[in-house]
Structures are given as structure tokens and as C-alpha cells.
Amino acid sequence: MRPLIGLVLALLAALALPFAVYPFFLMKGLCFGLFAVSFNLLLGYTGLLSFGHAAFFGFAAYVSGHVMKQWGLGPELGIASGVAVAAVMGLLFGLLAIRRQGIYFAMVTLALAQMVYFFCVQAPFTHGEDGIQAIPRGKLFGLVPLDNMYALYYTVLAIFCLGVWVVWRAIHSPFGQVLKAIRENEARATSLGYRTEHFKLAAFVLSASLAGLAGATKTLVFQLASLTDVDWHTSGEVVLMTLLGGMGTPLGPVVGAFFVVTLENYLAEVGAWVTIIQGFIFVLVVTLFRRGLVGEALAYWTKHSRNRSRSGASLPSPSA
Amino acid sequence: MITLFGYPIQALMGQLLLGLINGAFYAVLSLGLALIFGLLNIINFAHGAQYMMGAFVAWLLLTYAGINFWLSLILAPLALGLFGMALERLLLRRLYKLDPLYGLLLTFGLALIIEGAFRQAYGVSGQAYQVPKLLQGGINLGFMYLPLYRAAVVVVSLVICLATWLAIEKTKLGALLRAATENPALVQAFGVNVPVLVTGTYGFGAALAGFAGVLAAPVYSVNPLMGSNIIIVVFAVVVIGGMGSILGSVLTGFGLGLIEGLTKVFYPEASSTVIFVIMAIVLLLKPAGLFGRTA
């Protein structure tokens, strides 16, 4: 009962927020939040650290930008094509990468993403350093003009909720249980008769598609797609967001994403310190609080409420 | 004139030689990375930053203390070695019981901090560093003009790689290192101070990166981003060679330098991608890398 109330409250807050906080900022946070949630599906629930997720995010941004600007198709088709391409890339990357585990996996994804980066630098349709600019937002379903800031915000919010819901369904399904089993002990999962390779590949493709969805949505918001999005620093940033918010927590990555986006925007006035601060956060999180903001908060909360109501019904432990 | 695929053979020889020189940088860098990985099981993302620091230490020594290239070639790696050992003692040590991924993330954060700090202090357009007097000029090989300095880089790198390899394969210390990699608890039980061994290894890896940085200073732009440009390529080299394999990383370093050099002639647009393509192929055929044992 209680989580439901929380969810409704959060949704109401999300609906009202653009009237209090600058909507463009919120939309950026939502896009990166979705990106981080998709990434978390791999890192937090399957135990695979991809260091090349920017490839899906950024390339989907280019594809949907191209489709909307050069082919003049609407936002739905633009986003759909971005997601489709990201899914195909996810399949190809996944086939190569899941042959290795742990660190090897991270390095392979990094190197593959680097190939995508070089391709984007050179391919004519990405316009090199200029990027694809002035991408028309068009009308949603041919009706709602997305140039209206609020219409755009609610569209982005809907996409975000859809993405988060997909991940939520995935991890709370039998499929998700197998992923968690793989994370904990892959050999045991195999011995139980699961073809872990297939599950990992499916998780990878799903994660890549959702990263693509996030990238395509970002194109819609900022009306541009550029090399920044495929750069390996973006891959690092999404790791930071997830880690900071709390990997393996359903909404931790979103908190982390908003934190980093806020940092990027409001520290912009003080100049060059952004990367240094990001680096310090990495070091702090890794050495001191590995559960992340949300993870630590949940741990604290469960501990305290357990102490208080020791005799009462035990609360559901925070879903891992 | 003899030609090969439409290119004069002399020109090709020149390009191969240049490839070998670039390979020397890859080899020294991936050697340090492989050493650290072998013993600590950590992917040292800060390796590029340490390479950059090596170049900067040389530049700082020259600019503020008038210390020349030759002394820097010793002092800068020493400084980096100490820096590396401090990092290992203060930070990395806390992570050994955890998933190795945390080591990767920690060193990634460190790389961001180091790069950012140097950017803040020295800007990005880079610093000037001259080729040492003794090695200025070059020799005309007939098919190309070879700067003396570049020739020296290949020789020095080969010596360093060979010496390291011999030290690990043929000396008692090397035997201990290899044993500690296999079974640290057992080696500890024999009365060897394994933590000191680990600290020393990380320090040595960092020193190698610093050494490569000093070597690079006279030929490449000394700027805070020089490390992050090269580190990903070196990662690919290590993956192709088989992670943790010292001989593998050295041979692959030189080999890929050559292949990259040839690509620059026949299909220059792809010369930065070719290494990753090779990596993908190697992983498909031999997931453990060319010289790696199956993990």
C-alpha cells in the first residue's frame, strides 16, 4: 500500500514540477535518468559493467535526428527508428561482448563504443563537429505541437515513465530473477539449466534499446545530436550517475542523474571544476559509500524502522 | 623502382619504421598496464593520466629547475612511482576484497581528477619541450629521413621491455611476483610481505607510464589530454595481447604499431579504427586474447 502512495505522490510532483523548476533542466534530467536506469539494468541487476553505453545513447540520437530532419518524419517515427537501431547495435555488441566477463566485458564494450565514435566523426550524415542541428520537433501524433515547452515536458515525462516501467517489469519478472541469479553466481545459474548467455544477451539488447530511447528523446528536447553524446566520457558519466544514485536500486540512477546534471549546469558558472568534482565523487562513492545515495538512504531507513517496530510486522526489505 | 600494391617499397619501409616507433609507445604503456593487471587484478584507468604526468614532470623540471631531459628520464619515473605507491596505499588497497570493477571505477575517478587539475593549472594548448641536444638532427636512410630521437625511442623501449620481461621471468623477485599472482595467501605464508610486493608493482607500473610520458614529451604536444587520447588504444592492445600477459602486451604493442603504420598509407581514414577492428576479430576467434590464458 505504502509504495503505491509514494508512487502517486512522485507522479503528482513530476506533473507539477515544471511550474516551479525550469522545464528544460528537468527534461535533461529525465533523459539522463532514463539512460542511467537502462544502464542500471545491466550493472545493477545483471552485474555487467558496460563502459560503452554512450554508443547506443549517442548513435540513436543521431539516427532519430536524421530521420526527423532529413526525412521529415514525425517525432514518433524518429524516436522509434533511434530505438530500433540501438537495439540492433545492442545485439551486435552483445554477441561480441558477453563472451567475456567482468573487466574484460568492460574493456570490450569500451573499445566497440570507440569504433562507433570514430564512425560518427567521419560519417557525413552526422556532420562531424557541427552535429545535426535545428532538428524540428514536429507534432506528436500529428496533433500536439511539441514546440510548446509544457507539451514537450509531459511527452518526455511519459516516455521516461514508459522506460522505467519496462525496466521495472523486467526485473520483477522471472526473467529478472534469472538475471539476478547470474549476477550472484553465474556458474550456479548455468548448473540450474539456464542458458545464461541468452539471458545476458537479452538484457544487453533491452538495455541498449532503452539507452537509445533516452538518446532519441534527448534529441527531441535539445533539437540537436552531437559527438558529445557518443564520446567515452558520456559512458563514464552514466556509470557515475548509476553508482552515485545507487546501483541495483530501481530509482537510484534517476537521483544520480539529476545530481550530475545539476552539477553540470550550476557549476558551469564557476568554470573548469566540473570534471575534478566528478572525479572526487567517483573516488568518494567507490571508497566510502558504495551503495550510493539512494542505497545508503534505504539501508538507513530499513535499519531504523526495524529497530522501531521490532515486534510489528516486518517491512518489505528494499528491493534489490 | 620496386613497388608493392602501387607504393614504392622504400616509402613502405619508412612507414613501417614509423609504425614500429609508435608501437614502442604502445608497448611500454601496455607493459605497465599488464603488470598491474596481473598482480592487482585492476584495470588501471589512471594509466593515461600517469603517462601525461610523466611528460608534465619533465616539463616542470626543465622549466622551473633547469633539469635536462636525461635526468628527467630518471627523476620523472621515480616521482610517478612514488605517486603510484601512495595511491595504492591510500586508496586502491581498500578495494582488493571487492569486485575488480571497483578498481576500474576508482582509477577512472582518479584520472578525471588528475586531468582536471592539470587543465586548471596549465590550460590545454600544451607546453613546448625540445628534443635533447644530443639527439637532434637525423640520419638519411636513403628511403627516409629518420630523426635520431625516434631511433633512440625504439631502442630504449626495447631495452626496457626486455629488461622487465627478464626480471619477471628469470629473477627471484620475478618468481615471487608470479607466485603471488597465482596464490597470494600461500606466498604470504612463506614469509613474503605480499602487500609490499603489490605496492611496489603498482609503483613500477606507474613509473613505466611516467617513463613513456617523458619519452613522448619532445615529439607529442605536452598537454593534459594527451593521456586520455592514447589510453583507450592501449586498452585495446592489452585486450588483444591477452590481459596480464607481459610478453603478449609487448609483442602486440609493436605489432599493432606496424599495422597502424601500414593502414596510414593504404587507408588513412581507418587508421584509428583498425586496432578496434582487430580487437573484435581476435575476441571472436580467441576470446582470451592472442597470448592470454583462458580466464
Added chain:
Amino acid sequence: MKQVFNAVLAAAALVLVAGGSAQAQISDGVVKIGVLNDQSGAYSDLSGQGSVVAAQMAIDDFGGKVKGKPIQLLSADHQNKPDVGSNIANRWIDVDHVDAIVDVPTSSVALAIQEITRNKDVAHLNSTAGTSDLTGKACSPTTVHWTYDTYAQAHGTGTAITKQGGDSWFFITADYAFGHALETDTAAAVKEAGGKVLGSVNAPFPTTDFSSFLLQAQGSGAKVIGLANAGTDTINAIKQAHEFGLTKAGQQLTGLLTFISDVHSLGLDTAQGLILTDAWYWDHDADSRAWAKRWSQKMGGRMPTSVQAGVYSAVTHYLKAIDKAGTDEARKVVDTMKTMPVNDMFTKNGKIRADGRMVHDMYLVQVKTPAESKYPWDYFKVLRTIPGDEAFRPLDKGGCPFVQSAGK
């Protein structure tokens, strides 16, 4: 629900418009200028904090007030990320009511800001971005492109060197849109001036080791090697050309997009003899020297780049135009700017064209040898002054939509 919502929006807009026109002149009683540039990345030495200082100097020299209203300066680091830049620009405009956005290096960010300032009717005074699209395909009635663009760099250098006898060229080109644009424009100029292009090689971006490409350039036997790249790539290429003795062997090296900050970082020993085109040089005349010395005192002894001087010049001209037009409404101010000649330490008799291009003289310069350089930052000797009309792209060749429609 939606109708109600739209009605509220419309009403709000009406109030805003009514309020605006009733007040006229300076909106909300203050002129806000935002310097949006790169303060930590590849362009931070070229523009960065130095541009912020230059803008502040322009405001101080103007007396800190225009039409009796205070002038306020904001600055931010866009980190070379278009989405960060867009976010800041949108917030500056919607929340802080900034009247002009200045500097904006990195063409991807500049083009994004171009769209925002056009849609939201805010002035965009660009000094550091290179893309000639800002006054071409993507032109905007509220934009002035001040200091240089890739076309002028390429065309100026290509024509001038070819005319001086450097009539066979080989290009080392950064393999992406910007590099190819530089190469194409330069090659066209070379051919037009009677020279020929012997070949070119596309180097991936970024490249650290150029020796292989330099060897190919050497093998071509061309008199001139054009470096169609920028920043660290150019620095590495020049450094290695020196190492391989290309210039000693008689080949002329030219950086198509090289600035004094790059030369400073290379050192004269390595960079000597390099030919390049720049929009302004601090040691050019008494006015530029006087201004540069003042700037230098605030920047720890460095000397300003052409784009930093361009920021000063552009902000000053913008403030003058507000004073003359009596309003800070972007369209009117930029239109007024276009009617006034630019005469300051940056240029004499510069003019702003209908497409927003500020046309002024450029300089073909050669980097001095260590022996010729008498004092710090004494780096360039001017080989030739390139008249603005020769350097910049003709008005009718840019494909700027509103210029073409006005012509019909």
C-alpha cells in the same frame, strides 16, 4: 483543459508583450550580457577566461551604464557540450533575461545557440566559432559573426600564399566535416590563384602521431603543406614536421586554423617560419598594443588572441548600438550595428553585412625566428594585409535565406 491552459498562456504572453512595449527602451532596467564559452577544454586558452575579461573591459570602458541603465556581465562554461550550452542559454534567456550571448566557441555549440537566439530574439555576438554556416545556411537576423570564419581563414591563406609563389599544395586534413570544409575552401582559392593541389591525406581526428602523413606530404614534392586541422592536432603536426626536418628541406608549412596561443605553446624554435592567417595581432599598431597591455595586466602576462580582442570589439559595438537605437531589443540593436562602421583597436572601417558577417582586414603572418623575436610574445611578422572583401565569402555565395529573399 487544454483550451484553458492555452488561454492562460496567451494571456500571460499578452501581459508580457504589453508590459514590454509600455516600458520600451531597456527591458527590465538592465542590459545583461552573457559570455558563454569553453573554460576548461580545448578552447579555453583561445577564448575562455580571457574572453570574459575582455567583455568586462568593454563594459568598464563604456562606463558601466548604457542609456542610464546598468550593464551586467554573466559567464559560464559550456564544456564544449551542445546540450550544456543550450541549457545555459535557455535558462539565461527565459529566467535571467539575458540580452546578448557572446563568444561561443565550438561550432556544434555555436550552431545550437544560433537556433535558440534566433527563436527567442536575443543577440548572438560570436567571436570564436569557426563555422561559416553562422552567416550562411544557418544565418540569423540577430547574429553577428565577428572575428573570423573557416572560409576567410582558408581563402585568405590559400590565395595569399599561392600569389607569393607557393603554387603547389598538399593537404593534411582532419577527417571530419570541419577539416574537409577547410581543405575544400583552400583548394578552391589555390586553384583560382593559379596554383595546383598535388594531393591530400585524411588523418583521423584526433591523431597524435603525424609522422606518417608528413612523410607522404614530403613525398609529394609540394611546395606548401596545408594543415587543415586545429588545436592539438595542428600542434602535434607542426612539432613533428620540425622534427622530421620538412621545413628545413624547403617545404612551407601553413596552419589553416592556427592562433597565437598555439604558437605560444609550440615555442618559436619549433614554430618558426609557419605561415598563417589571423584576424588581429596584438602588436599591430599603437591602439592594439595599448589595449593588449591593459588586458595582459589582468591575465598574468599572456597576450590576447584575436578572438578575445574580437569579444571586446563586439561588445563595445553592441553597447554603442544600444545607445544609438535607444532600445535593447535584439533585432533593432543588431540592425543598428549593421549601419555603423566599426572603428576601434580591433579594426578600422569594419562593416557588418546584412548576413551578420563583420567584414574587416585579415593578416597573413609568418612566425618569427627566435633571433627575430625581441620581447615576450613578439611572434608574428605581417606579410600581407588581406582586404576584408577579398578574405570573406561574398554576400551572395553564402546561401543565407533572408539575404537572398531581400535581393529578389
